[in-house]
Amino acid sequence: MLELEFENSVLTAHLSGELDHHSAAVIRKKIDSKAEMLKPKTLKLDYRDVQFMDSSGIGLIMGRYRQMSLMGGNVEVTNVPPHLKRMFSLSGIETLGVMK
Amino acid sequence: MKYINEVKLNFPAKSANEAFARSAVAAFTMQLDPTISQLADIKTSVSEAVTNSIVHGYKGAGGVIYITVRISDDNVLSVKIRDKGCGIEDIEKAMEPLFTTGGEERAGLGFAVMQSFMDSIKVSSKVGKGTTVTLKKKITKDDP
Numbered sequence: 001m002l003e004l005e006f007e008n009s010v011l012t013a014h015l016s017g018e019l020d021h022h023s024a025a026v027i028r029k030k031i032d033s034k035a036e037m038l039k040p041k042t043l044k045l046d047y048r049d050v051q052f053m054d055s056s057g058i059g060l061i062m063g064r065y066r067q068m069s070l071m072g073g074n075v076e077v078t079n080v081p082p083h084l085k086r087m088f089s090l091s092g093i094e095t096l097g098v099m100k
Numbered sequence: 101m102k103y104i105n106e107v108k109l110n111f112p113a114k115s116a117n118e119a120f121a122r123s124a125v126a127a128f129t130m131q132l133d134p135t136i137s138q139l140a141d142i143k144t145s146v147s148e149a150v151t152n153s154i155v156h157g158y159k160g161a162g163g164v165i166y167i168t169v170r171i172s173d174d175n176v177l178s179v180k181i182r183d184k185g186c187g188i189e190d191i192e193k194a195m196e197p198l199f200t201t202g203g204e205e206r207a208g209l210g211f212a213v214m215q216s217f218m219d220s221i222k223v224s225s226k227v228g229k230g231t232t233v234t235l236k237k238k239i240t241k242d243d244p
Contacts, residue, residue: 021151022115028205052140054147055209063205083140090216091209092198 002027004034011040016049024056032067041073048079057084058091065096076100102173105131109167113158113183115151121167122146128169129177132239141217142177142237148210149181149233155202157185157231176219176238184230191223 001023003014013031017023035043043064050057065075075098080088093099107128111117122143129142146167153165166182188194195215200208214221218235225231 018119020115020118020147021155022118024205025115052143054144054151055207055213056151056205058207058209059205062207066204083137086216087144087213090212091207 002030004030006034006038006040009041010044011035011038011042012044012046014046014049017051019050019053019057019060021054021056024060028060028063031064035064035067035071035073039071039073042076043068043073044076044078046078047084048081050081050084053084053087055087055091058087058093061093061096061098065098074098101176103170104173105171107169109169110164113154113163113165113185115154117165118147118150118154121150121165125167125169125179128171129239132171132175132177133241134239138237138239142179142235145214145217145235146179146181148213149179149235152210152233153181153183153185153231155206156188157183159186174238175240176236179235180232181235182230182232187227187229188223188225188231189227191225195223 001016005012011034045061061075061077068075077098078100109124125146126139126143129139150165154160163183163185168180170178193199195211197212198208200206214235218237220236222234
């Protein structure tokens with residue numbers, strides 16, 4: 001599930017529910033088409049309401065990071081809940097400097 | 101150690117079935133009275149293995165995924181996920197964290213997650229025949 005919001009050059013994607021290979025493909029397409037249209041400076045990925053995710057939730061960040069870099073923008077990941085922390089630290093995604 | 105219960109699932113290798121597979125394994129695991137965190141570890145690992153079969157084993161072209169879940173009398177959950185896909189040429193390489201042939205949307209973390217979230221993982225594979233991943237986790241009360 002996904003809700004998108006655009007304000008002051010920031011595109012915020014509120015993710016919710018279960019994030020796997022299946023749902024991530026749908027979410028990715030929606031975010032990318034909106035980002036191409038609006039050309040935001042920052043894409044904010046809000047993980048607060050993600051109840052479950054496998055490594056597709058990390059792949060989603062890596063892919064958007066590349067997309068936004070190509071457009072000259074950046075990615076911020078916010079509100080990672082405690083139950084997802086292990087996946088995030090295992091992935092080493094912190095080294096991209098996207099965690100806020 | 102003796103198996104005291106078992107369930108088998110066969111389903112098409114469609115990404116829409118990833119949620120079904122992990123939820124079904126989780127539902128069967130409930131009889132061991134796992135913690136929320138143990139259940140999440142199992143769901144995540146099953147999701148990784150099933151996704152690997154869909155994306156890599158069958159290369160998105162479909163096929164059948166076979167899962168056998170067993171419970172033994174020493175409270176160990178064993179989940180075997182098998183596909184009859186292309187197989188893995190170099191298992192060691194495939195298990196390296198961040199290695200992926202899945203393109204830029206895949207993190208290359210599948211096996212690393214299974215290794216970290218379960219007690220043990222065994223991978224056997226034959227090129228052209230398919231891959232079997234066996235995951236085990238002991239469900240004990242004192243384990244957080």
